[in-house]
Amino acid sequence: MLRWLRRPPPPHAVPNPPPGGIAQPSPGGADPEALLRRLEWTVLRRLDGVLQGSVRTLMRGGGLQLTDLREYQLHDDVRHIDWNVTARLQTPHVRVYTEDREMAAWFLLDLSPSVDFGSGARLKRQVLTEFVAVLARLLTRHGNRVGALLYGGRVEQVIAARTGRRHVLHLLHAIGQRPGPMPSEPVTTRLAELLRAAGHLVRGRSTLFVVSDFISAPGWEQPLAQLASRHEVVAVRLVDPLERELPDLGLMTLRDAESGEQLLVDTHDAGFRQRFAALAARREDALRQALARAGVDTLELSTEGEPGQAIVRFVELRRQRSRLAAGGGIPAHLRKRG
Secondary structure (H helix, E strand, C coil): CCCEECCCCCCCCCCCCCCCCCCCCCCCCCCHHHHHHHHHHHHHHHHHHHHCCCHHHHCCCCCEEEEEEEECCCCCCHHHECHHHHHHHCCCEEEEEEECCCCEEEEEEECCHHHCCCCCCCCHHHHHHHHHHHHHHHHHCCCCEEEEEEECCCEEEEEEEECCHHHHHHHHHHHHHCCCCCCCCCCCCCHHHHHHHHHHHCCCCCEEEEEECCCCCCCCHHHHHHHHHHCEEEEEEEECHHHCCCCCCCEEEEECCCCCCEEEEECCCHHHHHHHHHHHHHHHHHHHHHHHHHCCEEEEEECCCCHHHHHHHHHHHHHHHHHHHCCCCCCHHHCCCC
């Protein structure tokens, strides 16, 4: 599938953009300290007020420890009844658990050439970097460890899981130091390699964030499902509006960012735009079904959106699902109104 569009450079772009018409980020990327400080003052401060310490909704502990037994009370979860003790004492008793707070999160980062695209002011790579910065700092401030696997045609770097602000800066520096794609070097993204590598490297039960646009050679569904059977996996999709619908801009050159293949098309042709949109919709449906079959949650990040808002929406959905699983109702502000 031809993915990337040659177009005039936007006003913010640097002069003389590279082949393909989209300004690429510098190899060093934005200064990690400046980026993190900006996000701490903007996105993270808002999240602190909205989430109110509900980071555990986003990332669950790796296990439960039995700490006590007590008599059953109204609204206790019947799944926690200890039937052996109940039979001996002739009174229902439930087990009391303490959640393991020692949690680790891993970012599986797809930095293949297709993420170096954006039809507006931001590239998908920038959205990826901001998401990692916000979530990694949010988690490490609560004592959780974060690590990462960086993929760009192959697994190029493994960053061990640690905590602290300095470690988050190290992670952002590693992302920014990875150079952009070279037009003369065709690359085929194989997400299955990244997922299998994570299966071998991440031993203890963890939360894995697979951050990718999922433009990949087939074969990644089974490794993703295998990871989801051992860990809690969240698929973080990077999307751009231009990948779903083409504007009417006349003759344009479509270029595949990974293979380098180019094709001249007439976007003024309404029939061509409709066929493109239909093909994109079919791919969208197939991708959503594959992620659902793998048993993973999905968070979508658009180049037109803001990471903090997406994280809040995602946490709200997980809160709602947790309430339903526990037998609770849907909050009033989330109910559909007639």
